[in-house]
Amino acid sequence: MKGFVAFFEKEVRELVRTKRLMILLAVFVIVGIMNPAVAKLTPKLFELMADELSEQGIVLGEVKVTALDSWTQFVKNMPMALIVMLIMFGGIYTSEYTKGTLIPLLTKGLSRGSVVLSKLAAMLLTWSAGLWLCYGITYFYSDWYWDNSAVNRLGFACFCWWLFGVLMICCIVFFSSFAGSGAQVLLGCGAVYFAMTMAGLYSRAKEYLPTRLCDSAPLYKGELVPSDYTAAAVITAAISAVLVLAALPLTHRRQV
Amino acid sequence: MNVLEVKEIHKSFGSKKVLDGVSFSVPENCVFGFIGRNGAGKTTTMRAVLGLLETDGGEIDVCGQRVSYGNTPTNGCIGYLPDVPEFYGYMNAREYLALCGRITGMDRGDVKKRSSELLELVGLDKESHRIKGYSRGMKQRLGIAQALINRPKLLILDEPTSALDPVGRKEILDIISAAKEQTSVIFSTHILSDVERICSRVAFLEGGKTAFEGGIDEIRAMKGDTALELSLAMSSDTDKLKAAFPAAELREGKLIFPKASDSDCSELMAFLAAQNIPITRLERHESDLEDIFMEVIGK
Ligand SMILES: Nc1ncnc2c1ncn2[C@@H]1O[C@H](COP(=O)(O)OP(=O)(O)OP(=O)(O)O)[C@@H](O)[C@H]1O
Ligand SMILES: [Mg+2]
Numbered sequence: 003m004k005g006f007v008a009f010f011e012k013e014v015r016e017l018v019r020t021k022r023l024m025i026l027l028a029v030f031v032i033v034g035i036m037n038p039a040v041a042k043l044t045p046k047l048f049e050l051m052a053d054e055l056s057e058q059g060i061v062l063g064e065v066k067v068t069a070l071d072s073w074t075q076f077v078k079n080m081p082m083a084l085i086v087m088l089i090m091f092g093g094i095y096t097s098e099y100t101k102g103t104l105i106p107l108l109t110k111g112l113s114r115g116s117v118v119l120s121k122l123a124a125m126l127l128t129w130s131a132g133l134w135l136c137y138g139i140t141y142f143y144s145d146w147y148w149d150n151s152a153v154n155r156l157g158f159a160c161f162c163w164w165l166f167g168v169l170m171i172c173c174i175v176f177f178s179s180f181a182g183s184g185a186q187v188l189l190g191c192g193a194v195y196f197a198m199t200m201a202g203l204y205s206r207a208k209e210y211l212p213t214r215l216c217d218s219a220p221l222y223k224g225e226l227v228p229s230d231y232t233a234a235a236v237i238t239a240a241i242s243a244v245l246v247l248a249a250l251p252l253t254h255r256r257q258v
Numbered sequence: 259m260n261v262l263e264v265k266e267i268h269k270s271f272g273s274k275k276v277l278d279g280v281s282f283s284v285p286e287n288c289v290f291g292f293i294g295r296n297g298a299g300k301t302t303t304m305r306a307v308l309g310l311l312e313t314d315g316g317e318i319d320v321c322g323q324r325v326s327y328g329n330t331p332t333n334g335c336i337g338y339l340p341d342v343p344e345f346y347g348y349m350n351a352r353e354y355l356a357l358c359g360r361i362t363g364m365d366r367g368d369v370k371k372r373s374s375e376l377l378e379l380v381g382l383d384k385e386s387h388r389i390k391g392y393s394r395g396m397k398q399r400l401g402i403a404q405a406l407i408n409r410p411k412l413l414i415l416d417e418p419t420s421a422l423d424p425v426g427r428k429e430i431l432d433i434i435s436a437a438k439e440q441t442s443v444i445f446s447t448h449i450l451s452d453v454e455r456i457c458s459r460v461a462f463l464e465g466g467k468t469a470f471e472g473g474i475d476e477i478r479a480m481k482g483d484t485a486l487e488l489s490l491a492m493s494s495d496t497d498k499l500k501a502a503f504p505a506a507e508l509r510e511g512k513l514i515f516p517k518a519s520d521s522d523c524s525e526l527m528a529f530l531a532a533q534n535i536p537i538t539r540l541e542r543h544e545s546d547l548e549d550i551f552m553e554v555i556g557k
Contacts, residue, residue, distance in 0.1 A: 008360035012346070019348040102344040106404055109308045111334035112361045254328035258310060 013124035030132035034139030093184025179252035267316030278466030294463030337405035347390030362408035
């Protein structure tokens with residue numbers, strides 16, 4: 003436990019000093035501001051283009067923007083923020099294994115389990131802070147310009163995103179227990195996502211797949227209720243736990 | 259009790275046999291020199307002791323506890339300096355030592371006191387910059403400080419003096435000698451004079467086996483045949499001496515008396531005095547570790 007705490011502190015210090023935390027939080031803040039801004043600017047953009055479009059025979063009616071447009075942007079932009087984060091964290095384990103920076107610490111009795119778990123904790127903390135920061139900013143501006151009450155289940159939809167991000171982070175933990183480089187880890191994460199998308203082509207499986215958690219639009223519109231997401235959420239949580247539990251013994255066997 | 263016990267360890271990398279039955283033991287309060295050519299397997303053996311490497315066979319005990327690969331609680335009583343130590347560049351030395359200390363379960367106050375002590379010992383106390391800018395020698399010094407932080411029972415140093423300037427080398431050797439009071443030290447090196455200076459036991463690694471293991475005095479005894487070298491002022495006296503000492507050989511104008519014991523030496527001196535033979539030089543030539551090393555590795 004002492005090792006875990008000490009190493010976790012080191013992780014946080016690393017995130018701060020290597021400016022990774024700052025960059026990531028900046029990305030989440032920018033996305034948070036962009037969501038309502040894009041929604042707000044869309045009609046203006048159409049107005050500007052209206053003349054050109056009418057020349058081509060397209061006539062636009064009045065574009066009415068609501069809070070839903072802002073939240074639709076949230077769903078559109080969140081994958082980008084998540085991917086930036088995954089790229090930043092892809093080498094969090096493997097770079098230490100290849101550089102040999104863990105050796106002095108492991109030979110002082112730091113357990114490999116502590117290494118795995120404290121890095122996981124640091125990643126989860128960053129993801130949680132970033133996601134909810136982004137959510138908070140979008141929430142504030144959407145309510146300021148329009149009215150959030152027109153959109154349903156905002157908090158729950160964001161929780162689903164959080165859970166999906168947790169799964170991807172656990173993928174990093176898992177692949178890092180045997181992959182040789184950060185690029186290989188990211189490749190593994192990409193393969194998992196691709197597999198889920200392919201499986202999603204069968205409409206019957208859709209309901210149970212983690213990718214379901216990213217599909218917030220029906221929740222916002224009230225077409226689906228949270229209980230429709232329960233299966234996917236439980237499965238995602240279970241897979242995440244299994245990935246971490248599998249990573250522990252694999253890391254014990256790993257050559258460092 | 260032996261702090262470290264290595265029994266018949268084997269290790270191959272692919273088809274390449276690196277360790278083929280290495281055995282040795284390190285008693286308490288002993289500085290143990292680990293000698294071998296480049297690629298003999300010194301680093302490999304040390305990594306096996308630390309549980310960083312899976313062996314193909316054999317047993318390793320540290321402080322009476324069996325070492326297992328991967329999950330290695332025995333590391334709690336070991337301090338290790340890797341051959342090329344790597345640290346976190348964004349920390350300074352004090353922060354790094356604090357991290358190391360806290361991992362071993364020391365409390366903050368103790369860590370602080372011990373870090374200051376050690377940084378002064380290795381000469382990094384005035385260094386407030388981050389490790390990123392350290393030279394290799396400075397990293398090695400920090401490496402020694404981090405290895406000592408938790409007052410380990412066994413200190414494993416892989417070529418601790420390889421990147422150090424001559425003054426630094428002497429300082430570090432003094433630190434190692436002083437550390438002997440509290441711990442056992444095992445260190446690998448290519449500098450045999452260092453071994454002779456501070457080690458009480460040595461092991462030679464050759465062909466994947468411990469070719470020799472023993473106390474430094476055993477080595478001296480094994481090669482007790484110190485030779486005497488005599489240079490005469492007048493070469494005309496040579497025949498007189500050869501007649502009196504048939505074992506003497508003439509080589510490059512010098513008379514060599516191989517395998518001369520202490521009494522042989524005094525006998526010779528008495529003869530020289532009695533006959534009033536003037537000399538320019540009389541030297542006892544002890545065979546050193548290098549000769550023994552050459553002999554052990556069969557060169
Ligand atoms: N991970 C590895 N994979 C393949 N071969 C290895 C590996 N590690 C070591 N070896 C081989 O094992 C042999 C012993 O290496 P080791 O580093 O133990 O030598 P050493 O005695 O420490 O040498 P030096 O005096 O140069 O430090 C070398 O021939 C090396 O090629
Ligand atoms: Mg070596």
